[in-house]
Amino acid sequence: MASATASSVSFTSLSSSLKKNQVSHLKKVSVSFGGKSFKPVPLRFRVACAAKPETVEKVCEIVRKQLALPADSAITGESKFASLGADSLDTVEIVMGLEEEFEISVEEESAQSITTVQEAADMIEKLKE
């Protein structure tokens, strides 16, 4: 688990306050330590737990539709867009489809790093919170 650089505070005590399966982007936590209260430096770390299954499912559906894949084709979180047959135009359309479905806005930097269904779902959850 991560710890703030300015102190030896660990976040294990805070884990119980986090909802299960929520992306842990701890932004507004202030910690009181030795009488002083300070905001920890912003931390970015990938959480091991997955995005909500419903999100992953919706992403699969959008990908399936964009690539015109049969309803029974296996698409999971690990599925890579490129392996499913998506070219760059398809990928951009998938991102646009995700923006519409989830009412989010994806910047080019983020769009470029999405290569799998899971990465797309994780990004959506991060943007929605």
Add this chain to the structure above:
Amino acid sequence: MRGSYLRMKLHCLDRKFFHSSPSLAPIQLPSPMETHLWYVIPSEVKSKALLNQFLDILSPCEKENVFQMRGEEPRKRALLARALVRTTIARYQINSQVSPRSLRFRKNIHGKPELEWQFSDHWLSPPLHFNISHTSSLVACGVTVNSQIGIDVEEKNRTIKHNILSFARRYFSKDEVQFLADILDPEIQRQEFVKLWTLKEAYVKALGKGFSGAPFKTFTIRYNGGGGVNPLENLNCEAQEIVVDTSDEPIELTNNWQFELLELAGSHYAAICMENNFSSEGKRTVPVKLTVWKTIPFLEEECVSGTDAVKTISGSK
């Protein structure tokens, strides 16, 4: 495409395929400001023995990528793309021990694939640049010397799921949206959209900075007809020059990139973007010589420049 196909009788094929590395006829390097374009039609490559020969020259990593593709056709295309690059580049190495299998590739800092030159092999050769693009029915590789290159191919009848103007508003520049919006015929609008997409992709790939290095909204690609003529009236006019304007760079710097737009094999639009290192003062573009071959690696090739397989739509003359 499993190893068992190697046991197939090869009676129909040239005996040279029994050798572990089939011979490749050498070819002359492109000169500066010359582009070579090679393409393969996957549906014409049927021999499983030949496909195994292709598999044999790939790196372990490339093989893994090929088998990660879902379905036989996508796997074949991925295989052909790598085989085309390796065999083509190996053919330009006239005076060295380079074989298709021995070539090493790496990615630049932004992820663009490039050749990794081994000092002992060919330090005398000028730096070759290449770029690949493929659709479900065509695999293409562009090659230049001393010049960054990006290519993109799309099927002429490609459609998108979204409304074209919605898509353009989301991803293209304002001027490009206006250009498309001014086209009333939906079919012509769709064609122009596909052409514009290939040009924008080719530019970004030539820059080698990835999608986020040059977000599509930050640059405009347009046709530059002479004398203030309405570009729409001159669609498909060969005299049209294709230029790129970026919003954050002064116009002078964008003279470096030249474009060619072709209709390829009757079925595809192909856009080629290359760096212009030779523009003399006062002249914006230098004529680019383009030579196009249709090929099946190890097997055959046909120079198709000047035939119906290659029709220049716009670009430098």
